Structures are given as structure tokens and as C-alpha cells.
Amino acid sequence: MKKGFGLIALAMLALSSSLPVQAADHGREVLGASDGWGAYGEGTTGGAEASSDHVYTVENRKELVDALGGKNSANGLNDTPKIIYIKGTIDLNVDDENKSLGYDDYRDPEYSLEKYLKEYDPDKWGKKEPSGELEEARVRSEKNQKERVVLNVGSNTTIIGLGDDARIVGGGFQIKQAENVIVRNIEFQNAYDYFPGWDPTDGSDGNWNSEFDNLLIDQSEHIWVDHCSFNDGNKPDDLNGTYFGREFQHHDGLLDIKKQSDFVTVSYNVFSDHDKNTIVGSSDSYSADDGHLRVTFHHNMYENIRERAPRIRYGKVHIYNNYFKNTDNNYDYLWGVGYSSKIYAEDNYFELPEGTKPQKLMKAFKGDALYEEGTLLNDQESVSKIDVVSTYNKAKSASIKESVGWKPELYGKIDAASDVPEIVEQQAGAGKLE
Numbered sequence: 001m002k003k004g005f006g007l008i009a010l011a012m013l014a015l016s017s018s019l020p021v022q023a024a025d026h027g028r029e030v031l032g033a034s035d036g037w038g039a040y041g042e043g044t045t046g047g048a049e050a051s052s053d054h055v056y057t058v059e060n061r062k063e064l065v066d067a068l069g070g071k072n073s074a075n076g077l078n079d080t081p082k083i084i085y086i087k088g089t090i091d092l093n094v095d096d097e098n099k100s101l102g103y104d105d106y107r108d109p110e111y112s113l114e115k116y117l118k119e120y121d122p123d124k125w126g127k128k129e130p131s132g133e134l135e136e137a138r139v140r141s142e143k144n145q146k147e148r149v150v151l152n153v154g155s156n157t158t159i160i161g162l163g164d165d166a167r168i169v170g171g172g173f174q175i176k177q178a179e180n181v182i183v184r185n186i187e188f189q190n191a192y193d194y195f196p197g198w199d200p201t202d203g204s205d206g207n208w209n210s211e212f213d214n215l216l217i218d219q220s221e222h223i224w225v226d227h228c229s230f231n232d233g234n235k236p237d238d239l240n241g242t243y244f245g246r247e248f249q250h251h252d253g254l255l256d257i258k259k260q261s262d263f264v265t266v267s268y269n270v271f272s273d274h275d276k277n278t279i280v281g282s283s284d285s286y287s288a289d290d291g292h293l294r295v296t297f298h299h300n301m302y303e304n305i306r307e308r309a310p311r312i313r314y315g316k317v318h319i320y321n322n323y324f325k326n327t328d329n330n331y332d333y334l335w336g337v338g339y340s341s342k343i344y345a346e347d348n349y350f351e352l353p354e355g356t357k358p359q360k361l362m363k364a365f366k367g368d369a370l371y372e373e374g375t376l377l378n379d380q381e382s383v384s385k386i387d388v389v390s391t392y393n394k395a396k397s398a399s400i401k402e403s404v405g406w407k408p409e410l411y412g413k414i415d416a417a418s419d420v421p422e423i424v425e426q427q428a429g430a431g432k433l434e
Contacts, residue, residue: 026184026433027055027083027160031224031265032412036296036318038265039410044222046158046182050081057085057162061151062096068153076152076176086161086186092149092171103194106145110137111195120198122244127200135197142195142211149191150174150212153181161185164431169233172214175223184226187430188214190233192250198243207246213253221262229270229430230254236273249275253308258282260292267296270429272303281313284339284366289314296411297322299420301428302334311336311365312343318408320346321415323424324361329353333360335388337367342404345388347374347417354380359395361388369401376417383418 031044038044047054056067064086065071069078093101116138120130130138149171153159155178161167167187175181193210200206214230217223232251240248254271257264257280271277281289293315302309302324309324310317312335324334334350337343350361356379362370372388389402415423426432 027085027158031182034410035224035412036265036267036298036410037263037294038222038224038296040222040263040294042222044180044182044224044263044265046180046224047081047083047156048158049156050083050158054080054082055085056082057087058090059087060090060098061092061094062098064090065151068151068157072147072152074152076154076174076178078154079156079178080154081156082158084157084159086159086166086168088165089167089169091169092151093169094148101148106141106148106194108137108140108144110134111141116198117243122200122206125200127206129201130198138195138197142193142197145194146211150216152176153178155179155181158182158184159186161187161430166430168214171212172216174213174216174218175220176216176218178220180222181220182224182226183215183228184224185228185430185433187229187231188254189231190235191252192232192235193252194250196248196250205246206244208243208249210250210252212251213256215255216253217255217257217261217264219259219261221264223261223264225255225264225266225269227268227428227430227433229272230274231272232274237275252276253279256280257293257295259286260288262292262294264295266298266300268299268424268428268432270301270303271305271309272301274304275306277302277305277308278310279308279313279336280310280315280317281338281341284313290340293317296320296408298411299424299428301325301424304328304331305334306330307332307334308336309334311338312341312367313338314340314342316342316344316404316406318344318346318411319348320411321417321420321423322348323351323420323428324348325351326353329356331360333363335362335370337362337364337370337400339366341367341369342406343370343372344404344406344408345370345372345375347414347420349376349378349417349420351378351421352380357395358386358388358391362392364392364396364398364400368399369404371402371404374417
């Protein structure tokens with residue numbers, strides 16, 4: 001890890017070029033004054049005020065943990081302003097000597113998948129949640145992995161990728177009880193949980209659930225996630241087969257925002273080839289979220305996402321100028337209108353397979369309102385402007401209201417929906433910061 005590398009490089013650049021140092025250093029950039037909910041109040045500045053001895057360039061997990069504060073379990077409390085540049089690929093499934101770790105390294109001696117499948121087979125176990133020594137061993141195994149692959153990020157931090165090949169692989173970041181954090185220009189791949197748990201009460205047929213997100217924002221505020229890419233790398237869940245008749249899922253969310261988190265802007269990111277993409281809100285019963293979860297999503301690409309793009313509970317969420325592209329019909333819905341959600345959607349573009357019914361753009365989960373205008377749907381036969389709410393209501397015999405009781409005030413230029421595909425394809429994702 002090279003402390004101060006970013007500033008030294010910028011100083012050298014200034015001597016050899018007429019460009020101002022600040023213009024070249026994305027690490028010291030802050031969120032624009034009107035750029036979504038993240039700009040509310042004092043705005044989001046991340047580590048922009050970091051001193052030169054708290055600017056780092058890191059190339060492996062240990063260097064990254066050290067830059068974040070030195071001890072992963074305590075790094076979430078480190079609020080010293082800091083800028084961390086990610087160079088190349090950082091695999092989180094490694095020990096402190098950068099030696100690869102895997103299933104056998106994390107597995108509790110009392111756990112085996114074979115025994116787990118035999119013990120909790122629904123034909124014998126029934127519909128109650130797994131319990132007992134074997135489930136406890138699975139949880140311990142999962143915890144062992146989590147301590148390595150989920151990195152805690154504290155307040156006043158900017159983490160940004162250098163160039164066009166910065167990656168975090170095998171895990172992700174947890175921003176919990178923190179504020180003022182910026183994450184930019186990083187490709188997050190394959191937050192793979194080796195130890196999924198079976199939940200027979202999840203849905204009518206049960207489901208396999210995993211623990212790790214690529215990026216989790218939990219009880220935190222003033223966060224900016226920009227120009228990142230999120231995917232499952234070379235281990236998509238549809239290659240894992242099924243157990244108990246359900247897909248054996250090793251991945252959770254790509255980006256989740258939960259538990260009273262607030263003032264978040266998610267811009268120019270690419271989310272691709274994933275099932276459970278983004279959920280905003282913890283649960284219907286977590287009423288403490290009411291009045292929080294103010295989030296803006298703009299100029300993001302959602303490509304071959306099966307659901308939750310995003311799914312909202314409680315929050316006042318502004319969704320504008322996003323590009324939703326699915327090449328097959330293997331998806332459930334895109335906008336999830338959850339309990340007490342207040343979604344305000346403008347000028348979004350959907351490109352979906354031929355014959356896609358407009359009502360598949362959204363799905364109501366106890367939510368009763370959605371404001372939407374300027375939506376374009378390309379169903380491979382034509383591009384047409386659609387009224388998402390009235391179309392859904394008619395098809396589902398629903399009564400979703402078109403008034404959500406608020407109107408966004410913090411946003412940049414809203415582009416015409418017809419221009420969104422070109423803008424997003426050219427500008428969104430890791431490696432595309434100018």
C-alpha cells in the first residue's frame with residue numbers, strides 16, 4: 001500500500017500539464033449540489049478533505065483493510081477523512097498473505113451440504129424454519145466467510161477505482177452506521193456465499209437465501225454510489241442447479257439500502273445478470289424506516305435483472321433516466337411498489353422482449369401509489385409512451401394511485417427518455433469516468 005500515491009501522482013501531472021490538479025483527481029470530487037437526495041443538506045463529500053497521509057493506493061485485501069482503519073471489525077467506526085484508490089483486482093477470499101480461501105477454509109467441522117439436504121428435506125422436515133445443530137453449524141460457516149469478504153467502511157471515506165480495471169471480487173462493502181461515503185468507478189463481482197440457507201417460509205415453495213451483498217448501505221446517510229458495475233462474474237446462480245425444487249442461490253443483493261438509511265444518490269451504474277438486484281427498506285413491519293430512505297436513482301443500466309430494479313418500501317425515491325434492458329422473458333418485474341412506498345419516476349426507457357406486456361414493468365407488494373411520466377417501452381415491435389399505472393391497474397384489477405404526496409426538488413438535467421439508451425450505454429459503469 002502506497003500512502004499519498006494519489007497526491008504525488010497529481011503533483012507530477014500538474015508540473016507536466018496545464019490541466020488543474022483538482023480536475024484530474026476524481027478522488028477529491030464531491031457530489032454536485034443538486035445531484036439527487038445525496039445532495040440534501042450538507043451534501044456528500046466523502047474523503048475530499050483527507051490529509052496527504054490518509055490517501056492510499058491499494059492492490060490487495062490486506063492493504064484495503066489497513067487503509068480503511070486496520071481492523072475490519074472496527075473499521076466502520078473510523079471516521080477519519082480518507083481517500084482509497086483501488087488498483088487492479090482485489091479478491092476478498094484471501095488470507096493476509098493473499099493466499100486464496102474457499103469452502104473448506106470457512107466450513108465449520110460440523111457442517112456438510114449433504115447432511116443439510118438430508119436433514120431439512122421439506123418432505124420430512126416440513127414448513128418450519130431449519131433449527132438445531134446442523135443449522136447452527138451452517139450459520140457459523142457463513143459467519144466465518146463473512147468476516148473475510150464483507151469489509152466495513154466508516155464515515156468520511158471515498159473509495160474509487162483507478163483506470164478502467166478496478167475490481168472487488170468475491171465479497172463487498174458494508175456501510176453501516178456511517179455517513180458521508182463515496183464509492184465510484186469499481187466493478188463489484190460475485191459476492192458468493194458458500195453456505196446458503198433454506199427457508200421453507202419464503203414464498204409458497206420456499207427459497208434458498210444468501211447473506212452477502214456487493215454493497216450494503218445500512219443505517220447510514222449521505223452516500224453517493226457512482227459509475228460502478230455490479231454482477232455475479234463467472235458464477236451466476238442459474239448454473240448452480242436446484243435443491244428442494246428451488247434454484248440454489250449463492251448471491252443476495254447487488255446493492256441494498258436498509259434500516260433508516262437516508263440521502264443516497266445512485267448514478268451511472270450498471271447492474272447486470274442478477275436475480276435480487278436492489279431493495280430499499282428492511283421489511284413491511286420496520287416502521288422506523290418511515291420518513292427515511294430518500295434515494296435517487298438516475299442514469300443507471302439494468303440489464304437482464306430478474307427483479308428489484310428496485311423494490312421500495314416506505315422511501316421517497318426518485319427514479320429518472322434509467323435504462324432497463326432484458327433480452328429474454330426470464331424476469332418477474334422491475335419496479336417493486338412496496339409497503340408505503342412513494343416512488344416518483346420520470347423519463348425512463350424499457351427495452352424488453354417482443355410481446356412483453358406493459359404491466360410487467362411493475363409489481364405491487366402492498367404499495368398503493370406510484371407517480372410516473374414519460375416512460376417509453378420498446379417491445380421490439382415499436383417504441384411507445386405508456387402509462388405504467390393505468391396499464392397495471394387494468395391488467396391486475398388493481399387500484400394503484402398516481403399521487404405520492406411529494407415532488408423531487410434535487411436533480412440534474414432530466415433527459416428525454418428517447419435519449420436515455422445512448423447516454424447510459426456511453427457513460428454508465430466502471431471504467432467510464434472521464
